[in-house]
Amino acid sequence: MTEVDVETRRSTFSTMAFASVLLFIFSFYSCYAQVPLLVWTSDGYSLPHLTQPPSGHVVSDGHLGAYLKSALNTAPHNVLLFLQDKLSIDDFTVYGGVFGNKQDSAFYNIEAALQSSSNPLVLPSLVWSASDSVLELFQQELGIPAVHINPSALKEFQLNASQRSLLAVHLPYTTGTEAKEMLLKNDKVIGEVLGMFKSHGVPYTAVYTSLKPSIIFPETPVMAESSIGRSLLQAPPQASVKPPITFNNTEGQPCILLWAENLNVSHKLDQWVDLGPAAFSGAANLTGSTCNQTVSRLVLNYQNVFDFQTVQLIFSMRNSLFPVSARQWSVIEQVVIEYDNGKRAVFNGSGGIYSPAEYSFHCQSVSSIQSPLLVPTESAADWRLSFTDLQIQGFNVMGEDFSYASDCAGFFTPGIWMGLLTTLLMILILTYGLHMIMQVHTMDRFDDPKGPAISVPLNE
Template sequence: MAFTSLLLFICSIYSCYAQVPLLMWTSDGSNMPNLAQPAAGQTVSGGQLTSYLKSALSIAPHNVLLFLQDELSMDDFTMYGGVFGNKQDSAFSNLESALRTSSNPLVLPALDWSASHSILELFQGELGIPAVHIDPSTLKEIKLNAAQPFLLAVHLPYTAGDQTKELLLKNDAVIGEVLDMFKSQDVPYTAVYTGLKPSRVIEETPVMAGRSMGRSLLQAPPQASVKPPLVFNDAEGRPCILLWADTLLATYNKIEVDLARDIFNSSTNVTAGSVCNETLSRLVLNYRGVLGLQSLRLIFSMRKTFFPVSARHWSLMEQVVLEYDGQRAIFNGSGGIYSPAEYSFHCQSVSSTQSPLLVPRSATDNATQWTLSFTDFQIQGFNVTGEDFSYASDCAGFFTPGIWMGLLTSLLMVFILTYGLHMIMQVRTMDRFDDPKGPAISVPQSE
């Protein structure tokens, strides 16, 4: 096949820098226009991706299926693929089968990974419909309606290391199940498979003019850039609230979505409705078409309070509120989300389930229908001096379980050593010994 030869050629000459591949195909019997493949080594930008999508949707079915994997690179196809890597035990068998049966599949080996974050918004804008995030475990319950266009998004995990191929096999099985569901219900579709960020990044250091090309000391390669924090500015244009999170997972009706996936690179104003002043900070994150809801707002309410005991001001997270389709789910801070007012708050895990820092306001509140779980969560609502966080006050206590185990083990060893020394010090020698060289003891006998 022509697309296979193209991929093999690109894989042999192409090195990626913060790029992800994108594969786009249609169901068997559906058509897609002949789109010009990018030149080898060319990075496709967000504007070029929009042009590709518009051209494809002019003919392709408007029933769109997005497979969004946490991380993906062309090296994954090279190492674990069959068609791509000439291996028999391919981790992409279902994907490759779908590409072989499709007419004119689109292959973008080098998509700017910042553009991949906006692909969901691009499809929503082109189709004019909100996206519906589906869970693979609920596939059997989904009934498709080919009479109306729809946009379904499937989130696929990724992990680097020894478990990569096993996880890719599971993801490929999910892709196969979803495609089989479309085939069984005789619904034509347009499918897209891409990553939200690259799984492998090869740093390319440009040669500066006048710079020496001689020997240099070995050093660790610089880390790949991370997303900047979300910044909300006050009326005067000064930053007043900062937010960062690796994930903001929300589960509703057994469907989970990561609310942090698009907000850090979004071009739209997702913080509309936020306010901040000297004593109150309220950060509002706005979403549309998430979890099958018309609208969703995630609200963080923080208050600055003076405590006479510590003689300083503290920032307290009072509530985390979800407003959706005219309803509200309120989680109260359990007292663990706080920091000095001039610091930021950081916690590796903020959850409403295990060791909850977020507690539903009441047993009958709508919050009982939701589950929130934030990882690598950091927020600052007061004394913000720029677009960088202040010193972080971490939620982890000083006496962690590991420290307690170490202390108890040390105390046990000290006790054993002390007891042993005490026993040794109690050993006493005899006052007198029989002298074997002296005269024998004679006992006189009377007649």
């Protein structure tokens, strides 16, 4: 090998190593780059009781869309979106005097607004890439374009209380010694905007977030290594998690939740069609769904599937008392496909689709083929169902999050059986070896080396 080849290989290796380092830094930055998001309303209005994320949980863009969509159900549709260039939750702790200094009432507008609002929403950790979609989410939900306002031209803006509005106010940010002064100015601008709406008697929903994080604290190498070592015990990170389908009762409270990775349907051995994307896109048609304390019925309506103009996928659940366990259980009795103006394909539950009434039901695979949990009747001879990573809850729903999941997987999984059989085989081999060793006996008679030698005469 020539020196040129060696030098070329060294250069290629250095380039690959540098690219690997850049990839690691980017992934590391994405994991710890988070921004806060605050939502509150004007006096006299309140947000719905949304379940706050647990401590340390990072909210994705999919969950953010579910939060904002639920908030607009009861909140005013005059939205004030304060978008700061950079912001982190650490700004609230480092510059605590900016938000909530009681000695200088001109600079605690944000905290005062949160305290006066009924049931504000505070998301400390939001994936910063999801903050770019906040403006787009509000435009889709309200159906109007955003009006971008410069803080310097705020006094010239005219309010129209009779029409819904979406106002985006962009706020600057700086680092170093001038960071606190800049935050004070931004807080003053926010106070002026809120005061303008209050003086005109216009109700509003205010959102305060940023486009990028301002402070990122890197982890130490030891913690990074320990995180890598525990990766097998953690769920794989997902960039976007679609929110579950939520059906509300007559009081506007969620009563049925459904989530699945895939809702595959096949007719007459045709190719599988996944009904999941259309259902989880945020525009699911749930016409015909009902729920009460005894029976819940979730109906997913589709059009133009398998040359049928209308197709309905129906989940029928019942809340029943099991005398043996002396407790209520939620049972999925049937999954029905209704098509072609009244024709029905019925799949009965095999008895394995159940969970305690307080829990949700989860199963990695719910299928009508190969160990079916859904048993097809004669009316469903031409249909096949296969649901992947299905989770459903039809009773005792609290908010828009599932309760503890009761999984369909039995205790003796194939992996456990393999481990038990392998252990049994090793025990048998060890037992046989010990038995053979115990059967070994020493000789009870030995020749005397000091005695006369044994001679055997030979006949000539």
